[in-house]
Amino acid sequence: MTMFEAILLTIATAATPLLIAALGELVVERSGVLNLGVEGMMVMGAVAGFAVAQTTGSAWLGMVAAILAGAAFSLLFGFLTLTLVTNQVATGLALTLLGLGASAMIGESFVGLPGVKMASLYIPGFSDSPYVGKFLFGQDPIFYISILLTIGVVWFLFKTRAGLTLRAVGDNHTSAHSLGVPVVRIRYLAVLFGGACAGLAGGQLSLVYVPQWVENMTAGRGWIALALVVFASWRPWRILAGAYLFGAVSIGQLHAQALGIGIPSQFMSSLPYLATIVVLVLISRNKRLTLMNTPTSLGKPFVPDR
Amino acid sequence: MMRIEIVKRPQHSALFSALSPFIALFLTLIAGAILFSILGKNPISALYSYFVEPLTEVWSIHELLVKAAPLILIAVGLSVCFLSNNWNIGAEGQLIAGGIAGSILPVMFPDLQGWYVLPIMLLLGMAGGMAYATIPAFLKVRFNTNEILTSLMLVYVAQLFLDWLVRGHWRNPQGYNFPETVQFNPSAILPEIWMASGRAHWGFILALVAAVLVWFMLSRTLNGYEIKVLGRSSRAGRFAGFSAGRLTFFAFLISGALAGLAGIAEVSGAVGQLRTSISPGYGFTAIIVAFLGRLNPLGIIAAGLVLALSYLGGEAAQISLGISEKSARIFQGIILFFVLASDTLIYYRIRIVSRAGDAVAKGA
Numbered sequence: 001m002t003m004f005e006a007i008l009l010t011i012a013t014a015a016t017p018l019l020i021a022a023l024g025e026l027v028v029e030r031s032g033v034l035n036l037g038v039e040g041m042m043v044m045g046a047v048a049g050f051a052v053a054q055t056t057g058s059a060w061l062g063m064v065a066a067i068l069a070g071a072a073f074s075l076l077f078g079f080l081t082l083t084l085v086t087n088q089v090a091t092g093l094a095l096t097l098l099g100l101g102a103s104a105m106i107g108e109s110f111v112g113l114p115g116v117k118m119a120s121l122y123i124p125g126f127s128d129s130p131y132v133g134k135f136l137f138g139q140d141p142i143f144y145i146s147i148l149l150t151i152g153v154v155w156f157l158f159k160t161r162a163g164l165t166l167r168a169v170g171d172n173h174t175s176a177h178s179l180g181v182p183v184v185r186i187r188y189l190a191v192l193f194g195g196a197c198a199g200l201a202g203g204q205l206s207l208v209y210v211p212q213w214v215e216n217m218t219a220g221r222g223w224i225a226l227a228l229v230v231f232a233s234w235r236p237w238r239i240l241a242g243a244y245l246f247g248a249v250s251i252g253q254l255h256a257q258a259l260g261i262g263i264p265s266q267f268m269s270s271l272p273y274l275a276t277i278v279v280l281v282l283i284s285r286n287k288r289l290t291l292m293n294t295p296t297s298l299g300k301p302f303v304p305d306r
Numbered sequence: 307m308m309r310i311e312i313v314k315r316p317q318h319s320a321l322f323s324a325l326s327p328f329i330a331l332f333l334t335l336i337a338g339a340i341l342f343s344i345l346g347k348n349p350i351s352a353l354y355s356y357f358v359e360p361l362t363e364v365w366s367i368h369e370l371l372v373k374a375a376p377l378i379l380i381a382v383g384l385s386v387c388f389l390s391n392n393w394n395i396g397a398e399g400q401l402i403a404g405g406i407a408g409s410i411l412p413v414m415f416p417d418l419q420g421w422y423v424l425p426i427m428l429l430l431g432m433a434g435g436m437a438y439a440t441i442p443a444f445l446k447v448r449f450n451t452n453e454i455l456t457s458l459m460l461v462y463v464a465q466l467f468l469d470w471l472v473r474g475h476w477r478n479p480q481g482y483n484f485p486e487t488v489q490f491n492p493s494a495i496l497p498e499i500w501m502a503s504g505r506a507h508w509g510f511i512l513a514l515v516a517a518v519l520v521w522f523m524l525s526r527t528l529n530g531y532e533i534k535v536l537g538r539s540s541r542a543g544r545f546a547g548f549s550a551g552r553l554t555f556f557a558f559l560i561s562g563a564l565a566g567l568a569g570i571a572e573v574s575g576a577v578g579q580l581r582t583s584i585s586p587g588y589g590f591t592a593i594i595v596a597f598l599g600r601l602n603p604l605g606i607i608a609a610g611l612v613l614a615l616s617y618l619g620g621e622a623a624q625i626s627l628g629i630s631e632k633s634a635r636i637f638q639g640i641i642l643f644f645v646l647a648s649d650t651l652i653y654y655r656i657r658i659v660s661r662a663g664d665a666v667a668k669g670a
Contacts, residue, residue: 036454076643083310085654086646089393089454093593094642101635108630220462227455266470273459277445280456285449303314303654 007251008135013209015247016146017042017201021225022232022239023146023153024197029229030157031190032170032297036092037077039222040099041195045070045202047103050213051110053206059118063142063203070199071192073099078191082184085301100216107213115211118142142204149197154236166190170295173302183302198222220273227276231283233293242279249275312654322651327598327605329651330644331612337640347627355626356619356637366618368504372576373617375509376401376568376585378610380592382513382520383561385601389524390537392557396442396457397565398589399464400435404566405573406468407434409487409580412494413476419493427494427570428512435566436559438464443558447551453558461589469582476580487580496575507575509568514607516564521603533557565589586617587635594642613638 021038028035048069053062077095080086120140121127127138157163166186169176173183205221206213224246232238253268284290322329338356339349360366380397387394408431411423441460445451469485478488496507524530533553536543540550573584595613599606620634650656 080643080647083312084647084650084656085312086650090597090642091646093395094639094646097590097594097642098636098639101632101639105630105632105636108632220459223455223458227452227459230452230455264470264474266466270463270466273462276459277451277456281445281449281451284451287450290450303312 002131005131005134007255008132009139010254011244011247011251012135012139012143013247014250015243016143017204017209017221018225018228018246019146019240019243020142020149020204021198021201021222022228022243023149023236024194024201025225025229026232026234026236026239027153027157027166027197028190028194029298030170030234030295031166031187032173032295032300032302033081033187033191034088034092034299035074035077035081035095035191035194036089036226037074037095037099037222038194038198038225039218039220040096041070041073041198042099042202042205042222042225043103043216043218044073044099045199046206046217047107047110047202047213048199049203050115050206050211051106053116054110054113057116059116059207062116062207063118063200066203066207067196067199070202071196074191074195074198075188077195078188081301082187082191085303088299088301096222104215107215110213111215113213115213116207117211118208140204140208142200142208145200150236150240157236167295170297173297173300177302177304183304187302198225201225224272224276227280230290231279233283233289234295235293246272246275309659311657311659312650313657314654318652322648323600326648326652327600327609327645329648330598330641333644333648334637334641337644338637341633341636342629345629347629352623352627352629355622357615359622359626360615360618365504368506369618370611370614371499371506371510373614374610375507375513375575376572376588377592377595377613378513378607379509379516379568379571380561380565380589381595381599381606381610382517382603383564384592384596385599385603385606386520386524386533387557387561388537388596389601390533390553390557391540392443392446392554393454394439394442394457394558394561395454395593396439396459396461396589397561397592398585398587399457399461400438400562400565401569401572401585401589402461402464402468403438403562404431404435404569405580405584406471406569407431407437407566408570409476409490409573412490412574413487413580416488416491419491421493423493424496424574427574428567431566431570432563433566435562435564435569437562439558439562439565440555443555447554453554465583468580468584472580472582478579485582489579490574494574495578496571505576507571509571509575512567512571513610516567517603517607520560524603529556565592591638594638594645597642597645613641616641 021042025038045066049062049066052065053059077091080091081088118140120138123137127133165181169181169183169186177183205217228239228242231242250272253271257265257268335353338353342349342352384397408427410430411418411427442453442457445456446453472487473485476487478486496509499506499508532548535546536548536550536553573580577584591613595606595609599609616634616637620631623629624631
């Protein structure tokens with residue numbers, strides 16, 4: 001395997017959790033709900049995935065547990081914001097704080113234990129082909145799932161009737177409601193989907209990326225995923241591009257640290273966070289464009305009148 | 307099959323407005339009892355060692371005040387932000403910036419002594435927190451950039467910067483390579499309130515003063531009125547001639563200054579030197595304090611004490627029951643959920659209806 005191939009592969013592994021979590025949040029926000037709890041759902045997915053894989057020895061069972069944990073956790077957010085109409089920003093923050101705390105406690109007995117790593121694909125012949133063989137045919141299953149998920153979300157949002165309805169709910173929940181669309185039910189489903197995606201992204205972290213459990217191991221990736229949705233102006237294909245851009249930044253800084261180029265490691269480590277800020281500024285400075293792309297009902301409370 | 311329905315009240319309920327923090331705390335205790343039962347502990351004795359035991363000894367009441375000081379300082383600042391619809395969630399970073407800026411004097415000029423050292427440190431700490439909070443405020447006003455994401459990203463940057471500083475240029479040359487700065491000299495230490503009995507330092511008094519001042523500003527001045535009007539409706543505020551941009555700066559500067567003050571007070575009063583980590587997440591826990599205190603600075607004093615108690619309770623439960631002290635963070639998260647859920651009762655009636663559509667039970 002050449003250096004080029006190795007870097008390409010690590011970029012994909014770093015980009016995949018961002019991509020999956022951001023796709024989930026994209027669907028949630030397209031339905032008009034702002035869930036700032038991505039970091040919390042992700043870290044719950046990571047700990048649940050690790051714990052189940054560690055006890056059963058199966059990475060796949062771990063991944064299923066991660067998805068279920070993220071989805072279950074998102075229901076808590078759904079119940080508060082959709083049924084009790086609480087403030088979405090504050091509730092999302094609460095979800096993140098609770099997730100970080102609960103995962104720290106659940107994971108305490110798993111710290112330092114060897115994890116289970118999900119095996120990568122290997123197709124004789126194909127996986128060994130030069131340059132892109134490993135990238136196309138030799139990665140872990142979650143990579144392929146993330147690409148399929150991107151295509152699936154594009155297809156769902158823009159080619160199906162259900163996707164159209166979901167976008168209508170996000171753009172104007174009052175008119176959607178008056179047309180007889182079950183706004184709250186659709187939003188519950190969107191929130192559940194977002195939670196499942198965040199859980200899967202967390203599972204990828206603890207079962208593929210670094211097969212171990214470390215407290216706060218998401219390290220802000222949930223927040224970066226939220227930033228990606230804004231960066232992508234709520235378009236799935238742009239999320240794919242953005243996730244790989246961020247993957248490249250975070251892998252690039254790691255390689256630069258390894259080469260020892262004389263810049264303190266702490267400055268290199270802060271690059272992904274600084275890059276997030278820069279990118280957000282570049283995207284949001286065009287106020288008109290942002291307003292045009294933002295789902296109009298995003299973050300607004302909805303109480304159906306009867 | 308039952309369904310929960312909510313109906314908007316014609317007027318918000320003053321009763322539930324006052325009751326909701328207490329309902330939230332009560333529900334948290336019940337949830338805690340269930341959690342402890344699941345862990346196989348006697349819920350009553352667990353709750354006792356969590357929430358009562360720390361209050362039975364003088365030294366631990368001092369510890370309570372040590373932990374409450376930064377929580378109250380930060381949450382009071384955050385109340386100004388949240389009331390005016392500025393979602394500053396990067397107080398943890400502003401706390402670190404204040405801790406670093408305030409430590410310039412005792413670390414770089416360790417021989418400097420005199421009455422003036424401490425006031426300059428506190429002022430530098432506030433300035434540091436303010437400067438750091440200016441970044442998300444500026445980006446929001448000038449470029450319309452989401453302040454939630456920028457202020458949060460800056461937390462990670464501040465943590466890494468502190469780490470670099472304490473392992474690098476500011477490391478104590480005589481410190482056996484530990485990542486710590488020099489011990490501050492006595493004139494750079496925030497004194498204890500009542501030295502004979504425990505560790506509580508003047509940071510708590512500063513927190514009380516800040517809470518009263520901000521309460522006065524919010525409830526008795528035009529500035530406070532402006533904050534509330536713009537927070538509720540930016541359109542109405544604009545018609546009244548209030549500037550949202552100016553208010554964003556104002557809110558971020560106040561909360562940055564108070565978080566910075568919390569940072570330097572913690573470093574100088576509780577720790578006595580700068581380390582790679584100077585806060586167990588006070589900046590985030592303060593978000594919970596702000597909401598539990600119903601964004602009212604006087605309520606925040608009480609809420610700060612409650613959340614400080616949860617930190618101590620976690621430690622006590624670990625020692626006496628063998629429950630991880632991390633359980634405290636679960637409690638803190640649950641409190642916020644219940645606070646937000648109880649706040650629904652202020653604006654809505656809650657009804658439980660069966661599928662057929664007729665009301666089974668009517669909540670208040």
